[in-house]
Amino acid sequence: MSKLNRLIKVSLATAFFVSPLLAQEIDNQEESDFVIEILSLPSEMCDDYLSNKGWTTGLNTLKGGKEVYFAVGFSGIKAPKNSLRYVDSIQNAYTSAALQAKKELAEYWGKEVTNDLKTSLVERLSEGKKPQDLLAEEKSKNEDGELSLLEKARLIMHQKLNDMMSDETQEKIENDQLEAEELARAIDNITDQNSFQQTVNTSAQAQIRGMKTTYAGLSETGVCAVSAWSENTSKQADALATGDFKxxxxxxxxKPFSQRIPNHKSAKGVEKLLSRFGAYIARNENGEIGVISYGQASAMRSDPTAMKSAMNVAKLKAEAQIAQLSKENVDVRSKLEDIEIETGFKNSDMKDYYSERNTEERIAASSKLKVSGVVQYGSWAIPAHPITKKPVAGVILTWTPSDSNLAKKMKKTDSTSSSSKPSGGSWSEETGMTGGGSSGDDEEDF
Incomplete structure (x- = not known):
């Protein structure tokens, strides 16, 4: 045995016996040199928000016994910061974060989990010279073509050994490139193998009505959204969809919407609007439950034509977010495959380790709503975004029952006076997009 091999073995043995003591020392001594670095996640701002409010993810019982379910979703921003599409990517990240929160609620209501688990341990130990088995041939002949118990045992053993062989060895066998002696050495060299294989499939479907975003955060690592659902918000969503606004x-x-919405005509207000995306539900000064929706879009240039085009995109995003509040069908599918294989060899303390983990998740959502009386509260535009240095435009939309009733009244009056004249007093949207926002988190709003 070489000095290097002896050194490796001594080091491994030392690590094996010392590691439990080291772990205990880390647990018990704050002055340890072992430093753990905490990775910053996009969800941190939302977690802090819930903590400061005294709430947690999952079901919460507020004052008066009201039950509210909170969920946090987060998403990374896919576009690089120097991309023209960076602002659009932030908008999409909010949409994804809000959808992730809905996924949590859908799975909380009910999730089907299928778990397939397989473990095996095969060990081969032998010592001395194996004698010739004189009975094997005779026993095999006596079965008239059927496999004897001994032959079946041999077949099973060969199948196990086949699983143990490396891909290279198996390929040589298939191509007849492996000598008999080399094959024997490859098989005899394996003494044991321990394997673990797990496949987990989950699925959840739900029709979610009235899950509103109460807080959304934008950080260096991505976007997060806190969404809330209660029996009351579900009824509010039904009212929005049916037109029964009682x-x-x-x-x-x-608070008046003017106190909830940053001033889109001032530099400080626009600075705040740059981090406002999505739609949220809140009460105004008239005691009405209304909706505020923010949309943003990047522009190719800062001339009026390009800005107008960007505002149209931002408005479509904001309109779609209002549709998302009413009713959304969420379908979640996920799959996890986890494999571990540990193989031991003769005359060696070292073991080969192989692992593989594959995950897949698909979330699909669709929503549809017809609503009248959506008002463009304001719009804004700047020639250079603080991060991308590219032009960006934004739109703020509001909706209240009073505006909706007024729009319907105007449409009815216009239809009566001129049945051939189309009405432009209301907006009607059918969409499959979603979004997130902030505010509207007074306990009376749930």
């Missing part, structure tokens, strides 16, 4: 009116007065 439960959305005559409530406790809240």
């Amino acid at each position: 439960i959305l009116q005559n409530l406790k007065p809240g």
Whole structure:
């Protein structure tokens, strides 16, 4: 045995006996040199928000016994910071984060889990010279073509050994490139093998109504969204979809929308609007439950034509987010495959280790809503985004029951006076997009 091999063995043995003591020392002594670096995730801002409010993810019981379910979703921003599409990528990340939160609720309501687990341990130990088996041939002949118990045992052993062989060895066998002696050495060299294989499939489907985003955060690592659902928000969503606004009116007065929405005409206000995406539900000063939706889009240039095009895109995003509040069908599918194989060899303390993990997740969502009375509260544009240095435009939309009733009244009046004249007093949208936002988190709003 070489000095290097002896040194490796001594080092491994030392590590084996010392590691439990080292672990205990790390647990018990703060002055240890072992430093753990915490990785920053996009969800941190949302986790801190919930913690500061005294809430947790999952089901919460608020004052008065009201039950509210909170979920956190997060997503990375796919476009690089120097990309013209960076702002659009942030908008898409909010959409993904809000959808991830809905996935949590769908799985909380009910999830089907299928788990297939296989473990095996094969060990081969032998010592001395194997004698010739004189009975084997005779026993095999007596079965008239059928496999004897001994032959079946041999077949099983060969199958196990085949699993143990390396891909290179098996390929040589298939191509008749392996000598008999080399094959014997390859088989005899393997003494044991321990394998683990697990396949997990999950699925969840739900029709989610009224899951609103109460907080959204933008950080260096990505975007996160806190979404909330309660029986009351579900009823509010039904009212939005059906046009029966009774439960959305005559409530406790809240803040005017002008105090909830940053000033789109000032530099400080636009700075805040740069991190506002998605739609949220809140009460206004008239005691009405309404919707505020923010949309942004990048522009190719800063001239009026390019900015107008960007504003149209931003408006479509904001409109789609309102549709998402009403009703959304969420379908979640995921699959996990986990494999580990440990192989031991004769005359060696070292073991080969192989592992493989494959994960796949698919989330599909669709929503549809017809709503009247959506108002463009304001729009803004800047020639250079602080990060991308590219032009960007934004749109703010609001909706209240009063605006909806007024739009319907105007449409009815216009239809009566001129049946051939199309009405432009309302917006009607059918879409499959979703989004996230912030605010509207008073306990009276749930």
